[in-house]
Amino acid sequence: MNNYQHIKLIRQGHITTLMLNRPEAMNALSSGLMKEIEQASRDFLSDEETRVVVFRGCGKHFSAGADLKEIRAARNMVMQRRDFALGARMIRAITEIQQVTIAAIHGVALGGGACIPTACDFRIASEDAVCGYPEVNLGMNLMWQSLPLCVRLIGPARAKRMIMLGDKEDAQTLLDWGFLDQVVPFLALDQAIELMASRYAGQPPAATQMIKQSINAVSSGLDQAIMHMDADQNMLTARSEDRAEGMSAFFEKRDPEFKGN
Numbered sequence: 001m002n003n004y005q006h007i008k009l010i011r012q013g014h015i016t017t018l019m020l021n022r023p024e025a026m027n028a029l030s031s032g033l034m035k036e037i038e039q040a041s042r043d044f045l046s047d048e049e050t051r052v053v054v055f056r057g058c059g060k061h062f063s064a065g066a067d068l069k070e071i072r073a074a075r076n077m078v079m080q081r082r083d084f085a086l087g088a089r090m091i092r093a094i095t096e097i098q099q100v101t102i103a104a105i106h107g108v109a110l111g112g113g114a115c116i117p118t119a120c121d122f123r124i125a126s127e128d129a130v131c132g133y134p135e136v137n138l139g140m141n142l143m144w145q146s147l148p149l150c151v152r153l154i155g156p157a158r159a160k161r162m163i164m165l166g167d168k169e170d171a172q173t174l175l176d177w178g179f180l181d182q183v184v185p186f187l188a189l190d191q192a193i194e195l196m197a198s199r200y201a202g203q204p205p206a207a208t209q210m211i212k213q214s215i216n217a218v219s220s221g222l223d224q225a226i227m228h229m230d231a232d233q234n235m236l237t238a239r240s241e242d243r244a245e246g247m248s249a250f251f252e253k254r255d256p257e258f259k260g261n
Helices: 031-046 077-084 086-095 112-119 134-138 147-154 156-165 171-177 186-201 205-219 223-227 230-238 241-252
Strands: 007-012 015-020 052-057 100-105 108-110 122-126 130-132 168-170 182-184
Touching: 007 031, 015 031, 015 186, 031 086, 052 112, 052 186, 077 086, 077 230, 086 112, 100 112, 100 186, 100 205, 108 112, 112 130, 112 147, 122 171, 122 186, 130 171, 134 156, 134 241, 147 156, 168 171, 171 182, 182 186, 230 241
Parallel strands: 015 052, 052 100, 100 122, 108 130, 122 182
Antiparallel strands: 007 015, 130 168
16 A cells, blocks of 8 residues: 555455544645545555455545645646646546445535446445535635536436535435435444445456446546536636636635626
């Protein structure tokens, strides 16, 4: 296992847990954390022992989403487009893990922090968990090529409601919608994850992984053709007055006043 600064990898038999390890920042997704998740996800391609990968968050929350406090140096448009594509590369790396992937969600999973679970095969949450995509309330679109992942789980109408309003949805609602596979009391989360992970770890790995890849290929065939421009859309919204107003309102803890500019 590589030495990482922002994640922890814990192996128990055929099950490896990837822990987001920025609890002091609610596991906000800094560029450093995202790069390590991407690298670790790619490294599973050469991991013969791991059959199940569990994604978790250290501390009280899964992840509060993109780190809005991270200051990035001004760069030309070529490098900005590459920077903006980091999140999509991370999500794609998770979806391309050949082993079975399970997200264990507690506390909040917002924005990019909700995108990671949708990139996994299964999602188990504690009763206290809330998920949502607040990007629209910052004057920006949902990116990281994650919109189709949400649509496939809950359908077009509910995805529009969830993404266009930016509300935080509770665990029971998300279970009813199909966003979550199981909801358990907080103290039972570890047991539920262990039970599901152990079942899949006991399956024949070659057959299981080929089935997973085939199902993913069938369900995501048009994703790249449709979503390859979402980073460019985000760069466009980043230059809007509404984006500036959304960000100001967020840090000032007030309701934004959008004008369509």
